[in-house]
Amino acid sequence: MxxxxxxxxxxxxxxxxxxxxxxxxxxxxxxxxxxxxxxxxxxxxxxxxxxxxxxxxxxxxxxxxxxxxxxxxxxxxxxxDEYGKNVIELWTAIHRAGVQNIVENNLRATQGTTINRPIGSSKRFDGFDNLMFVPPQMTMVSKSGETAVDMKVTLGPKAAKPLTVNIPLLISGMAYGIALSEPAKIALARGAKLAGTATNSGEGPYLKEERDEADKYILQIANWPWGLRTDQEIASADMLEVHISQGGQKGVFYIAPDEIKGKARKLMGLSRNQGISGLPAPPGVQSAADWPILVNNLRNKANGIPIALKLMATDKIEEDLGLAVDAGFDVIAVDGTQGGSLVSNPTMQDDFGIPSLHALVRAVRYLQKRGIREQISLIVSGGYFNPGSCLKALALGADAIYLGTVPLYALANKQHKKVIPWEPPTVLVSYASKYNKKLNINLSAERVSNVLRSMTVEMEQAIRGLGKTSIKELSPSDLVALDTFSAELTGVKRAY
Known part of the structure; x- marks a missing residue:
């Protein structure tokens, strides 16, 4: 160096x-x-x-x-200050018209067209609040906490392959693309599987990823051009459900080209600038005479699984049930006016149909009168937000309950902070929302499963308290009415 x-x-x-x-x-x-x-x-x-x-x-x-x-x-x-210049006028206006009416009329003034209210009606209809269970005390000892309770339900008993689920709570139809995002549909399917129950496709296009995650899968035959489904799609189902209407929705809707983008548009078969209109009934049904034909055609493809019908409960419920039974349906799902929808206007939600409790009682009585109550399964929906109302519906004769709002909000549980306070939690699950990719599918599925399990366990505890071991043992005699109206409507004993 x-x-x-x-x-x-x-x-x-x-x-x-x-x-x-x-x-x-x-x-x-x-x-x-x-x-x-x-x-x-x-x-x-x-x-x-x-x-x-x-x-x-x-x-x-x-x-x-x-x-x-x-x-x-x-x-x-x-x-x-004189009234015309006084800010207290706003207070009076709010009390007179209500905050919701003021807001919705301002939305109408801004948009100049129909407004679609998410979720469903906020009106308080006749419900289950004035019905109370009557547990035994001195006359009989309740069941211990270790006693097993049978919560299983079999839908479509007369079909070759009935649908059996472990709990009487089902995920209601919520459409992919029209309403929910792919992550939301996958989470619902996975959550239903974890809870031991079935999920429902809704009216939207068939989503293979949803089917792959589900255990028990109900496929809707819908009022849209794709509504009849392909043979392969039908073969993947555990039950078919023909959808005519629901509690908060009846009629034909148009989806503009800019309202549906991406994968759902492709699955709907739409070109780039093409909109699409719904149909008044499933493809091919033009009149009452066509219902048996539709059921028969579906039966030929269904390979033994049950075929259900879903419809809005109205004052013509007995007439509708009669046509449904005669057409050959195995299961009937009746949606009361409290049922929700993401694509319907306030008038349909607030002013169409009859309440769920009325619909349930009238449907059970009609089927009993015809002597076919044990042959036709009855699913009810619309406004069932807690285990107590679900258990009362079972006692009054329902076989199972569709839940929509409950699992919908469970999807966003523990994930609200991703969008609140600037957006509502529902933007995490909406197909059209830019926030839907923020949804954690695993967490959402866990929360859906948790809420279904929690409601089921609560019902099990109540059934033990009634001294019973199965939902099949429930009956109207387990209830008492606190007012004359509820007693007359349901036929149960008054408490006075």
């Missing part, structure tokens, strides 16, 4: 050492400076806290005077 190289090497090492020393010195100094800053901040906080009482003592009277002056001024304005 020559002298220049040694000098260079020496200089380089020397500079490196100096840099290291300076860096270490800076770090030590910076650490001391940070420590000193922390100490000063702590001291300042102590001083501020110590002086707070003095500050309050000196500024309190001034603050009280300012507050008193402004409150007095506000009250004077409210109590002296």
């Amino acid at each position: 020559n002298k220049d190289s040694r000098d260079f090497s020496f200089s380089f090492k020397t500079l490196g050492s100096i840099a290291a020393i300076l860096t270490a010195g800076y770090a030590i100094g910076h650490h001391k400076e940070q420590k000193s800053l922390i100490i000063r901040r702590a001291r300042n906080r102590r001083i501020m806290l110590a002086s707070l009482p003095l500050a309050l003592l000196t500024t309190g009277p001034l603050a009280r005077k300012i507050v008193q002056k402004n409150v007095t001024k506000a009250i004077t304005i409210l109590t002296t």
Whole structure:
């Protein structure tokens, strides 16, 4: 190594050492400076806290005077300004028309067309609140907590391959593309599987990924051009459900080209700028005479699985049930006016149909009158938000309950913070939302399963408390009515 190289090497090492020393010195100094800053901040906080009482003592009277002056001024304005110029007019308007009506009419004024209200009606219809269970006490001992309770349900008993689920709670039809995103549909299917129940395709195009995740799968025959489904799609189902209408929706809807994009548009068979209209009934049905033909055609493809019918409950429910039974349906799903929808207007949600409790009682009585109650399965839906109302429906004669709103909100459980407060949690599951990719499928599936299991366990505990071991043992005699109306409607005993 020559002298220049040694000098260079020496200089380089020397500079490196100096840099290291300076860096270490800076770090030590910076650490001391940070420590000193922390100490000063702590001291300042102590001083501020110590002086707070003095500050309050000196500024309190001034603050009280300012507050008193402004409150007095506000009250004077409210109590002296003539009504036409008084802000209290808004309070009167809100009480007279209601916040929801004011908001919805402003939306109508802005849009100039029909508005679609998400979820369903906010009206309070006749329900199960005034029906109470009557547990035995002195006459019979309730079942112990270890007693197994049979919660299984078999739908379509007269079909060659009835659908059996472990719990009486089913995931209601919520359409892919028209309403829900692919992650949401997958999470519902996976959650239903974990809970031991069935999920429903809804009216949307067939989503293979949803079917792959589901155990028991109900495929809707829908009022859309794709509604009859392919033979392969039908072969993948455990039950078919012909959809005519639902609690919050009846009629034909149009989907504009810009409302459906991406994968759903492709599965619907739409070209780039093509919109699509729904149909008044499944393809091929033009009159009442066509229903038996449709059922027969589906039966030939269904390979023995049950064929169900879903319809809105109306005052013509007995007439509708008669045609359904004569057409050959194995299962009938009746959706009360409390049923929700993501694509229907407020008038349909608030002013169409009859309440779920009315529909349930009338449907059971009709099937009993015809002597076919044990042959036709009855699913009810619309406004069932808690285990108590579900259990009362089972006692009054329902075989199973469709749940929509409950699992829908469970999907977003523990994920609200991704969008709140600027957006509602439903944007996490909507197909048209830019936020739907934020949904954690595994977490959503777990939450859906949890809410179904929790409701089931709660019902099991109630059944044990009634001294029973199966949902099949429930009957109207397990209930008592707190008012005359509920007693007359349901036929159960009054509590007075």
